[in-house]
Amino acid sequence: MSLFRLDASIRTEGSVSRAIADIVESSWRDENPDAPVTRRSIGLEPVPATAWAASVTADRAHPENQTPEQRDAVALATTLTDELLDAEALLIAVPLYNFGVSQHFKAWVDLVITDPRMAASAGQPLRGRPAVLVIVRGGAYGPGTPREGWDHAVGWSRRILEDVWGLDLRVVESEFALVGVNPALDQFKELAAEMRREAERLAVEHGRHLAGALTH
Numbered sequence: 001m002s003l004f005r006l007d008a009s010i011r012t013e014g015s016v017s018r019a020i021a022d023i024v025e026s027s028w029r030d031e032n033p034d035a036p037v038t039r040r041s042i043g044l045e046p047v048p049a050t051a052w053a054a055s056v057t058a059d060r061a062h063p064e065n066q067t068p069e070q071r072d073a074v075a076l077a078t079t080l081t082d083e084l085l086d087a088e089a090l091l092i093a094v095p096l097y098n099f100g101v102s103q104h105f106k107a108w109v110d111l112v113i114t115d116p117r118m119a120a121s122a123g124q125p126l127r128g129r130p131a132v133l134v135i136v137r138g139g140a141y142g143p144g145t146p147r148e149g150w151d152h153a154v155g156w157s158r159r160i161l162e163d164v165w166g167l168d169l170r171v172v173e174s175e176f177a178l179v180g181v182n183p184a185l186d187q188f189k190e191l192a193a194e195m196r197r198e199a200e201r202l203a204v205e206h207g208r209h210l211a212g213a214l215t216h
């Protein structure tokens, strides 16, 4: 069973989203010792911000009418979509940036959706495939906290992955990643450690979901 893994963090050193995704991948790997993994690190090698408009406006019926920029964008959309369609399971790790969806993740999703195979009229070629979304936040946004409702990334990401693409999605949300980094959050050390342990536990469980070892 092949895995596609997407990382949207802009860093490698100290990246919490990568660390949690590593746990998911390793749990998946336990069940799939020899399976291939395709990786995209869109925080470090972003999809160009101009590619989406170029691909949307490209004349796919008449490629000879495409500008060089449109040809490149269509080719990239094709490659990104091939990577998804070739995978039997998907792992996507995205940090919360500025209370919203990482621009790199949005640019990647938008470009993939320009591929005719991913259009709404094409049905859902990824329907039912197991997927895990890891979302990491520096702060905490639970019920009753001052910033409850400020995370505008999870809702949109779920809509796309679960409802638009039809993936069989599990989500690991890890909060308070900035505790230990930002001294103003020092009072939350114990709570942050507890939240991290719970996220890591879920990551193991969801890795087994990716592998098809869990049926519920």
Ligand SMILES: Cc1cc2nc3c(=O)[nH]c(=O)nc-3n(C[C@H](O)[C@H](O)[C@H](O)COP(=O)(O)O)c2cc1C
Pocket: 009, 010, 011, 014, 015, 016, 017, 018, 094, 095, 096, 097, 098, 099, 100, 136, 137, 138, 139, 140, 177, 178
């Ligand atoms: C530019 C920038 C903006 C961020 N904005 C938010 C934010 O709005 N809310 C939040 O909870 N954390 C925010 N964070 C913190 C990250 O979500 C947190 O550091 C997370 O661990 C980043 O993922 P990574 O560890 O995989 O790199 C921000 C971090 C950066 C670098």
